[in-house]
Amino acid sequence: MAKGKRKVPDINSSSTADIAFLLLIFFLITTSMDTDRGLARRLPPPPEQKDQENTDKIKERNVLQVYLNKDDQLMCGDEYISVNQLRGKAKEFIANADNDEAKPERIQKDIPFFGLTMITDKHVISLQNDRGSSYQAYISVQNELVAAYNELRNELALQKWQKNYAELTEDQQKAIRDIYPQRISEAEPKKYGEKK
């Protein structure tokens, strides 16, 4: 005596919310939202032959020597400085605004947007550390050097376009990068007590 139409009973869905909550909480806990950040660097390719080292001489005025010893003391040029002073030193060196004899030579170069500009194309910041220096000190030094470049680039961008470097177009950024090319070289570290 079945009736023609039987109604399928509704599935009680009041607990779906609870199940979803459970899953949600699981993912909330396992999620690590922190994006990895760090200082990006490019290593030089390995030397082809050991005996064929640096045939092209770099003039002394073009090099800024930065040493970090095993006690995390910093030497820039020929004086002890603190990490905070390094940024200013590096900026002075890279820009060489007042055409100092002791600072890197400026070469005229044609740069898009800027026309003929005097740039310190050949400057090198040479960083040498001891095998006993701490990693934090090393990163601080690297950080200050990158900061020096970033500040110079930003200043130039503000001066030319009244905008921050990050807001410029790709071409404009490249032009600024041409004016302030990042040249940080890392020498083989010395071992304390080892003669070289």
Place this chain on the structure above:
Amino acid sequence: MGKFNKTGKREMPALNTSSLPDLIFTLLFFFMIVTTMREVTLKVQFKLPQGTELEKLEKKSLVTFIYIGEPTQEYRAKMGTESRIQLNDSYAEVSEVQDFIFQERSSMREDEQAMMTVSLKVDQKTKMGIVTDVKNALRQAYALKINYSAVSKD
């Protein structure tokens, strides 16, 4: 007039919760998508150095991690407290870094191999000696794009 003045008990209508599961599911999917599960169990402990000029690490699939730091508490007895390198799930020597990089690179797509980035997660108290050795090994393996992992200072 006086229509507003209804007398008698009024019942509060029950809040319709039938869309609650949908809301929660939306959240759930959001978290499922952004979640990255930790792939390796850390056997070294490290506190990353601080910096200000940091860049974001792009494309997780192209990044290989190398961890350097002191062994965690449970491995102290066996390994001592000297800084160690960890590759994947085990401790390694500097000489193994090169093979590790080649291995990682061969597991990538060919057109992506050139963009491979190595992220160095190194404890801030580590001596530079071991870091330099690793860097030299990376140079030999032509893994030239590296990233010193750090946390922003503020």
